[in-house]
Amino acid sequence: MSKTVSMALVRDQKTIGPLVKLLTLEAPEIAKNARPGQFVHLRVNDGPAPLLRRPLSLAGADAGQGTLTLIYRIVGQGTALLARLKTGDRVDCMGPLGAGFDLDCERPLLVGGGMGLAPLLYLAGALCPRPVAVLMGGRSQEELFWQGLFAEACRHIHITTDDGSLGRRGVTLDLLPELLAGGEFDRVAACGPRLMLEGAGRLAARHKIACQVSLEDYMACGVGACLSCTCAGADGRRRKVCADGPVFWAGEVFAL
Amino acid sequence: MMLNVDLAGIPMKTPVMTASGTFGFGPEYADFVDLNRLGAIVVKGTTLKPRPGNDGRRIAETPAGMLNAIGLENPGVDEFLAHTLPKLQGIDTPVIVNISGNTVEEYGELAARLDVSGVAGIEINISCPNVKEGGIAFGTSCASAAAVVKAVKGNTAKPVITKLSPNVTDIAEMARAVEAAGTDAISLINTLLGMAIDIHSWRPVLGNVVGGLSGPAVKPVAVRMVWQVARAVRCPVIGMGGIMTARDAVEFLLAGASAVAVGTANFVNPRAGVEVAEGIRDYLAEKGLTHVRQLIGRVNDFTGR
Incomplete structure (x- = not known):
């Protein structure tokens, strides 16, 4: 369950609801280790403002494809910058972080x-x-x-x-x-x-x-x-x- | 061997440490960075008894910076000695323990408890702006700061670093007071007291109302204070405040710091401590210098001070 920081490749970004974006990133190492409930921590720009990373929960991860799916709402400065990402861009992505869901259930x-x-x-x-x-x-x-x-x-x-x-x-x-x-x-x-x-x-x-x-x-x-x-x-x-x-x-x- | 420094008896492979409160106890970051390549790890502020920290929201992002009001949440010195310190034994990097007390006596007791193998030094926190008792109360009066330093020095054989608050009128006076009281080194700056207000709710953003400002926004203030202190004392100075890159670190070294600490940058770039050291090495090579000590205090300020 190792965590990494990598420059993820933006595969695609689209609007799926009011101010809601679906972002697909290529980050094979993170996708391989991720499990439901975990999150990634993204830098939204290279400079000092806004300074902090933005935590986004994983809406999906495909180890075979090496991709991560993120669904987020534009709520402030950081998510507005994320929303500008286009296919082919790179984004500094740290993860997978945190403890995920227990899957040991039937119904x-x-x-x-x-x-x-x-x-x-x-x-x-x-x-x-x-x-x-x-x-x-x-x-x-x-x-x-x-x-x-x-x-x-x-x-x-x-x-x-x-x-x-x-x-x-x-x-x-x-x-x-x-x-x-x-x-x-x-x-x-x-x-x-x-x-x-x-x-x-x-x-x-x-x-x-x-x-x-x-x-x-x-x-x-x-x-x-x-x-x-x-x-x-x-x-x-x-x-x-x-x-x-x-x-x-x-x-x-x-x-x- | 361009980067090694001896800081008041603490041998460090690089002059780049991690600042207390920004790097946990170290292992939190082990997945991202080789802890053996840091100059020193200064662990989270430790108190005699466990502390739950402050209620409500604890951080707020600000332009090129952040406010925090954690309130010294920590598991207490017993837990640190029993469970945390043993886990740090495998790391070939000095571990410096930041301590905070409610009374002068508590500082002395903490120093005594931590006078054990595996602890390379003590950093006295008399500058936390986020707790009601102790903390900054000791860091804004020369007499009480000196009393804390004496209590700690009297209870440990380890090198003692005193971390100063920038929230004072005359930082050089504070530095002279703690040096006279026997501190082996001085680190600065801790965070600047700040505040943010939510204009929709008309309430303070932080649960603690006020908090400590850190990050690139504070760097010029920190460089100025390090410069003032380095001229006021003979003991080594550790410079910190908004260092994100090697260029930032070099400013502090030129201002007179013998070592630097990376703080808020760890949150953004977990490899900051190592990358800043690598960048200083590259800078030295670029300038045709052979050792980091050739930078310390070499700013040409022409003031005659």
Whole structure:
């Protein structure tokens, strides 16, 4: 599981949703070692401003092709610079970083809110052909371009939107209780807003289903050195989101 | 052998160290860089008891820099001695332990606890801007800084480096005070106290409200302070503050630093410590020089100071 810094080649970049980009990088060494839930840390320019790397979760990795898939939303200066990358450009890419998802399950339910669906897409592909279900939430229909991306790997897709423009009106946590009540799942894997993760962890615990959550936080180094992204574990011990996570068992980081 | 330096009795293969708080304990970066090729590793600030650090957001990017308010999160000296230090024994690079106390006595106790094999030196942190007690409180008064240095020197046989805060009116006065108290070397600068405000929420960006500014943005301030201190004291000076490249490092050496430390650059380029050393070697060759010591303090400032 060795980590490297390499100048990845941009294979392709396209817009797939409102301000959302899908970036395909050629980085064979990273692709070979990557697993779902891990992330890469990208430099967005050569100069000192913006200074820090940007952590992006892997939405896919293909060891055979030597490629990485990243899906991100343009939210600030750094991602705006990334969005300018064109086929043939090079980008300084560090990874794969962090601890990924546990794959030892038979009937997983993936729960994702907004851009939290990116690492779950990689996970869905890795778990296929096991029967994978996904519960995805977004503000409105336009944000659920994810439906098409998950269609190949997932048997069942459940959707909620804040405005009811697609699927059930509400948030993922409104629909999750009835999905879990069916008793068909042996694992929940969630990524999205912290409150959603905590709620998913609680509901899964109530049904005695093992649950993993992928956290995010502001980070500088990405390797556990700067301690920008640590959080208190349920046992009182500190956890580094970048190095001990970003994927944790829900009970490690939330009092369930 | 163009780069080797002896820093107050600590032999280093290169004059490029890693700055405390930016390189963990070292192994965090072992996948990316050969730790044996660094001048020295200065490990994360260590306290007597474990510290959880500050609540809320801890970093904010700023123009050519960053603010941090980690708050000295660390597992404590017992954990360091029992589990971390043994893991560093296989590395052929001096390990310097940065220490921080709430009281003068705690600094002395930490120095005593760390007076063990495998620790090459002690760096006294009297300049952390992010903790309520201790830290910078000791670093902004000559008398209390001197008291801390005396307490540490009285409890260790290791070389002692005192890390100064830039958040003072007269940096040369602070340097003279800690030298008189017996420090073997001085490192500077720690971060500059700064603040960022979210204009949408109208709240401070950092959970701690204020934090320490580092990165290329602070380099000119750091070079100026290293220059002032190098002229004020006889002990060796370790220069740091925004060093990203060998060119940056050479500025510090010319200003009077005997060694330099790479800090925030590690976050951007994990190989920065090694690449800066390689770049200094290339610079020496390019200038027809044979040893890094030929650069130290050689700025032609014509001020007569």
